[in-house]
Amino acid sequence: MSVLERYEPLIDDVEAFSAACERPLPAAVRVNTIKTTIERAQAALAEADIPAEQTDWNPGLFILPDTSAGGNWPYVHGWLHGQEEVSAIPARVVDPQPGEAVWDCCAAPGSKTTQLAALMDDTGRLVATDNNMGRVSALRSNAERLGVTNLAITIEDSRNHSLKPFGGEEYDRTLVDVPCSCEGTIRKNPDVLEEWSYEHVEGTAGVQKGILKRAVQATREGGTVVYSTCTFAPEENEAVLDHVHDAESCQMVDFDLELDSRPGVTEWQDERFDESVTKAKRIYPHLNDTGGFFCAKLEVTG
Amino acid sequence: MSDTSTRFDRLPATDAERTVEQRATRAEVLDWFDDRFGIEPSVFEEHTFWERGAGKIWAFYGDMDSPVDIEGLGMTVLRTRQEHWKPTLEAVQRFGDHATRNTIALSREQATAFMAGDDQTLAWDGDWGYLIVTHELAGEQEPLGVGLYTYDELQSVVPKGRRREL
Numbered sequence: 001m002s003v004l005e006r007y008e009p010l011i012d013d014v015e016a017f018s019a020a021c022e023r024p025l026p027a028a029v030r031v032n033t034i035k036t037t038i039e040r041a042q043a044a045l046a047e048a049d050i051p052a053e054q055t056d057w058n059p060g061l062f063i064l065p066d067t068s069a070g071g072n073w074p075y076v077h078g079w080l081h082g083q084e085e086v087s088a089i090p091a092r093v094v095d096p097q098p099g100e101a102v103w104d105c106c107a108a109p110g111s112k113t114t115q116l117a118a119l120m121d122d123t124g125r126l127v128a129t130d131n132n133m134g135r136v137s138a139l140r141s142n143a144e145r146l147g148v149t150n151l152a153i154t155i156e157d158s159r160n161h162s163l164k165p166f167g168g169e170e171y172d173r174t175l176v177d178v179p180c181s182c183e184g185t186i187r188k189n190p191d192v193l194e195e196w197s198y199e200h201v202e203g204t205a206g207v208q209k210g211i212l213k214r215a216v217q218a219t220r221e222g223g224t225v226v227y228s229t230c231t232f233a234p235e236e237n238e239a240v241l242d243h244v245h246d247a248e249s250c251q252m253v254d255f256d257l258e259l260d261s262r263p264g265v266t267e268w269q270d271e272r273f274d275e276s277v278t279k280a281k282r283i284y285p286h287l288n289d290t291g292g293f294f295c296a297k298l299e300v301t302g
Numbered sequence: 303m304s305d306t307s308t309r310f311d312r313l314p315a316t317d318a319e320r321t322v323e324q325r326a327t328r329a330e331v332l333d334w335f336d337d338r339f340g341i342e343p344s345v346f347e348e349h350t351f352w353e354r355g356a357g358k359i360w361a362f363y364g365d366m367d368s369p370v371d372i373e374g375l376g377m378t379v380l381r382t383r384q385e386h387w388k389p390t391l392e393a394v395q396r397f398g399d400h401a402t403r404n405t406i407a408l409s410r411e412q413a414t415a416f417m418a419g420d421d422q423t424l425a426w427d428g429d430w431g432y433l434i435v436t437h438e439l440a441g442e443q444e445p446l447g448v449g450l451y452t453y454d455e456l457q458s459v460v461p462k463g464r465r466r467e468l
Contacts, residue, residue, distance in 0.1 A: 165372060
């Protein structure tokens with residue numbers, strides 16, 4: 001059985017799903033509103049004769065059917081950042097407000113981090129954590145290119161994240177965009193399935209649970225935690241939510257998303273999950289002609 | 303202290319509070335941006351300035367207890383502890399739209415050479431030294447990077463990692 005076949009019981013139109021997974025994904029760019037406006041970025045792309053299609057659901061996101069994201073004038077000014085459509089979902093679900101304290105606990109290379117900073121108007125405090133020195137260099141470079149100044153970067157295992165350097169203050173909102181099995185990126189990285197193994201899914205799921213637990217603990221009561229992955233595996237999605245729902249003071253909440261999606265699943269193989277995981281959203285490549293994604297919004301209750 | 307240090311020290315407000323001899327003060331940094339480029343101190347009202355290693359200054363929105371051991375705090379904006387302080391390309395792109403002097407507007411062709419890292423012969427009536435390079439994008443002059451003007455020549459000091467053939 002191929003990796004993707006294991007998810008067929010979850011999918012309503014297997015043929016469309018398989019066909020979409022085969023199609024390469026065009027480049028997409030997000031407008032960096034720290035440095036410019038959507039209108040001016042659009043004008044700069046037009047000036048450079050770069051065809052750009054504004055997405056229906058996110059006016060700051062453009063598909064570039066004919067070209068790559070870099071190597072043009074608006075890019076070198078830091079007005080644009082290469083970021084595929086589904087990657088731009090979770091920061092909008094976090095919905096950070098200017099002046100808030102926000103934690104991005106698996107931050108590098110920083111596409112979502114810099115999007116959070118822009119949504120905060122580069123004010124308040126954004127803490128970005130990653131455990132990999134090389135990837136943190138990429139994060140720092142992206143953040144500087146995009147003009148982010150409200151960002152503090154830590155290298156540590158997010159499961160042991162310390163609030164001490166930040167005066168012990170809990171976060172208003174936290175993004176938990178965890179490392180995962182990444183089948184959802186198959187349209188960008190066709191090789192991703194070659195590295196797939198069930199042992200890796202199991203090991204990764206354990207790490208994901210630990211990170212999400214720490215995120216809930218580090219976020220204030222009434223605050224928001226958003227959990228996202230680019231895998232279809234329920235072991236790394238609903239099972240993680242179910243586990244943390246039982247272990248920590250938090251609940252799943254509804255959220256709006258202007259993209260077609262399917263609810264989280266309550267059954268997978270021999271497992272049963274809490275009914276509230278249906279508030280999570282599964283995005284399959286054939287639904288909106290994007291990559292695959294999973295996103296859930298939690299409210300901290302204690 | 304080397305550049306690989308992760309210790310950040312907030313700049314002292316003024317000379318009177320200085321404990322590390324060569325460390326720039328906040329007042330000096332604000333004066334420098336104002337004197338050199340006409341960028342008013344109010345632009346940095348919400349930012350604190352930090353030194354990591356010897357001379358590299360970072361601007362961070364908000365504040366922290368100093369010193370702090372961390373991997374990054376805002377963005378690098380300025381190189382001090384040398385005769386001529388040098389702003390970073392990123393600082394110029396982020397704050398350079400507030401500049402009122404020592405900015406040089408390049409044509410598209412000149413901007414292309416500049417971003418490729420090429421030096422070019424250009425006329426300039428103003429001060430020698432580091433200039434904010436701008437060019438027109440989407441109908442307005444936009445800051446692009448830092449050039450060093452001496453002897454009828456504008457040197458591109460775009461860092462290697464930021465150079466592009468456009």
